[in-house]
Amino acid sequence: MKRRYLLGLIVVPLALLLLSFIRNAEKKPMQPNIVWITSEDNSKHYMKLFDENGVSTPHIESLAAHGLIFNRAFSNSPVCSVARSTMISGSYAPRLGTQYHRKLEKVPMPDSHNMFPAYLQKAGYYTTNNSKEDYNFIKGDEVWNESSKKASWKNRKEGQPFFHVSNIGISHEGSMHFSEEEMMQKGTKTHENSFKVQPNHPDTKIFRYTNAYYRDKIVEMDTKVGQIVSELKKDGLLENTFIFYFGDHGGVLPGSKGYLYETGLHVPMVVHIPEKYKHLIDMKAGSTVNGFISFIDLAPTVLNLAGIKVPEGMDGKPFLGKGVSASEVNKRDEVFSYADRFDEKYDLVRAVRKGKYKYIRSYEPFNIDGLMNNYRFNQLAYKEWQLLYEQRKLNNLQSAFFEKRSPEMLFDIEADPFETTNLAKDPTYKKVLKLMREKLDKWQTDMPDLSFFPEFYLMEHAFKNPSLFGQKHKQDILKYKQVADLSLKDFSKVKDKLTSSLLAEDPLERNWALITCCCLGKEAKDLEKLVRTIAINDFEHMNRVRAAEFLAITGLENPEEVMTNTLYQSQKPAEALLILNTIVLMQSKLYGYEFDIEYSKLSQKVQEDIQVKRRLTYLQVI
Structure with missing residues (x-):
């Protein structure tokens, strides 16, 4: 009896302690x-x-x-x-x-x-x-x-x-x-x-x-x-x-x-x-x-x-x-950022900020910031900004939004918080530019950055497992990036490399060589004959479009026929959307080419895509 009593004295407090816990x-x-x-x-x-x-x-x-x-x-x-x-x-x-x-x-x-x-x-x-x-x-x-x-x-x-x-x-x-x-x-x-x-x-x-x-x-x-x-x-x-x-x-x-x-x-x-x-x-x-x-x-x-x-x-x-x-x-003290397609508007921009410096790398700088985006331009301020540009009522700083960018931009954010003064070509900042460029390059290649493949290609080949695809194609991505970076050098020093890439068996290498030509513009006029051949004969739709884009940017050829015919042949909405992005650029105030797109000639798949419809609405096709 005494043992039971003593046991109770021990068990009851333990139970109360557990309940309290x-x-x-x-x-x-x-x-x-x-x-x-x-x-x-x-x-x-x-x-x-x-x-x-x-x-x-x-x-x-x-x-x-x-x-x-x-x-x-x-x-x-x-x-x-x-x-x-x-x-x-x-x-x-x-x-x-x-x-x-x-x-x-x-x-x-x-x-x-x-x-x-x-x-x-x-x-x-x-x-x-x-x-x-x-x-x-x-x-x-x-x-x-x-x-x-x-x-x-x-x-x-x-x-x-x-x-x-x-x-x-x-x-x-x-x-x-x-x-x-x-x-x-x-x-x-x-x-x-x-x-x-x-x-x-x-x-x-x-x-x-x-x-x-x-x-x-x-x-x-x-x-x-x-x-x-x-x-x-x-x-x-x-x-x-x-x-x-x-x-x-x-x-x-x-x-x-x-x-x-x-x-x-x-x-x-x-x-x-x-x-x-x-x-x-x-x-x-x-x-x-x-x-x-x-x-x-x-x-x-x-x-x-x-x-x-x-x-x-x-x-x-x-x-x-x-x-x-x-x-x-x-x-x-550093952060990386990225911009690709926004709704129907394509671009390819990467940036790194380290301390007070910001480096922006535009891989398609001919795609102006102010390229039409239907939803964005519902805002009155956007509409007025564009109208004032077209009426030539803006100063150089205000006009920059509607003009070609530099492929490299470097800003001192503390001194220039709204990024208005590009220091990339200032010899005083040569070492800073090199450091920032190298940081961004390493980040992109280490990931690797899938955007060196066009979106329509990734949808077909990569989207079942994108990160695994990236690891398997690291060397391809590095190759395309190296071709893209030829745009940062004098044409005379990269002409042979660029020619070799334009003749490459890999259609995506040819694509990046053409984008680089577009970046260089009139500097790359010596490649006109080769680019004209691509515009006519390349079996890849986007390569023909990019070739026509280069000829248009340099004022050598009206791109309307090549671009519209290629658009009609496309069966892929994402590819057609990219072609339309170029058509909208070509029709902008900066270039002023005119297009007559016949809706009935577009494939049904292309007609049904919601982002494509936005472009067609803006172009008054539908």
């Missing part, structure tokens, strides 16, 4: 909650927290007072689906085949890793997204517990940690699609003379109104941020929850979204540090972080905060959490 565990999750609040189409340039030319955003500023301000946070792409594909994978889009916006075909995740919320789910997190996805990947069922306009952390199990994404679309590009009549009827809360118009924009009534209206939308967006934070506070979650606020890429004023300039890439970012998890952060609340971070780093950071091992297949690295020091993060 279970209850405490239910009250305090072992892992922190993590919330992302993303606002659409916001660069840092329009918020006073980051730039004196911006407006006050008190709710975001309040988050910053209890967290960290990231002064140098960047989207790796200046457009939504590519930026979000980068975020969800933690990897560079040109390596995984997700660099095109909008996707003509989705691709699978690589064998190396999954979309990062899947790892959170596996570790016990409740994952929700409200509600925009816009990935260029094929999504698995294990990514979100719920992804909808009703998705919320509130439906999780008691005590279950959660990862939640709230997307705010108030400041999206579409909000700028107002008419002149609406502009005259609606005033703005932001005074039209309370800010400076950036130097490459015309300072007109329309541009000032658009600036002011956009700032109003940012203030409205900030109010929504406050509502989400208030809901977390109401639910007693602030002390357990990391809150990330950031823009999903750059802003919507002309020349921002869709372009690798700072206004398209440099985003605002603030992270609220919860009281119960401040021990995970090697920085004090209220601090400013000057180290460079980008969207490839977001997935690894969330996983690290949750105590989950970061998969080796991710390209990014954590900037918060266990094992991450403030000094190391603040020493980070």
Whole structure:
């Protein structure tokens, strides 16, 4: 009896202790909650927290007072689906085949890793997204517990940690699609003379109104941020929850979204540090972080905060959490970015920023920035900018958007924040240019960069496993890049190499040789005879089109017949879209060629493609 009594004295307190432990565990999750609040189409340039030319955003500023301000946070792409594909994978889009916006075909995740919320789910997190996805990947069922306009952390199990994404679309590009009549009827809360118009924009009534209206939308967006934070506070979650606020890429004023300039890439970012998890952060609340971070780093950071091992297949690295020091993060000083197809508009541009310097490599610099993009040019400011250019009412700086770019551009961002003065040909910066060029080259070849294959080719040959395709074709990519880089040298020094590539058996090598000829323009006139032969006889459609493009750029031949006939022969929508991109360029004010496209002669597959229809609508074919 005595032994039973003594046993009871031991067992009962142990049971009470265990019960207390279970209850405490239910009250305090072992892992922190993590919330992302993303606002659409916001660069840092329009918020006073980051730039004196911006407006006050008190709710975001309040988050910053209890967290960290990231002064140098960047989207790796200046457009939504590519930026979000980068975020969800933690990897560079040109390596995984997700660099095109909008996707003509989705691709699978690589064998190396999954979309990062899947790892959170596996570790016990409740994952929700409200509600925009816009990935260029094929999504698995294990990514979100719920992804909808009703998705919320509130439906999780008691005590279950959660990862939640709230997307705010108030400041999206579409909000700028107002008419002149609406502009005259609606005033703005932001005074039209309370800010400076950036130097490459015309300072007109329309541009000032658009600036002011956009700032109003940012203030409205900030109010929504406050509502989400208030809901977390109401639910007693602030002390357990990391809150990330950031823009999903750059802003919507002309020349921002869709372009690798700072206004398209440099985003605002603030992270609220919860009281119960401040021990995970090697920085004090209220601090400013000057180290460079980008969207490839977001997935690894969330996983690290949750105590989950970061998969080796991710390209990014954590900037918060266990094992991450403030000094190391603040020493980070470089970021890479990419621009390919945006809707129906093709281009191929890569960039690296290191410290105060920014290097932009345009592989098709004859594709002007201001090439028509139907959705973008719904904005009055874009329309006016183009009209003023055509009327020759712009200065050289403002006109540059509608003219050929240099294949290499180098900017000192601290001295020239809007990238108006190209230092690439200044001998003072010769060493800087060489360093930046080498950094970008290494990054592209190490990935490797799949965009050295045209999109229609990747769809046929690579999209079942893009990253594996890239590894198998690293040498081909290097070869094409080397041909492309001939455009950076004097023609007299590369004529023989370029001639050899124009005669190569590999049709893609011929293609890059023709693109290089287009870059060199009149310098490469000596190759006219060979290029004319390609325009007539090459069995690859795009090679004939590129040959005709070179002859048109140099003023040697009207490209209409070759390009339209080749368009009629194409059975591939993505190929036809690329041909149409060249036709739109040839018809622009810069070249002024005329085309008469007969809709009935297009293949049915081509006629049905939504992006092709945008080009045909603009060309008044349909």
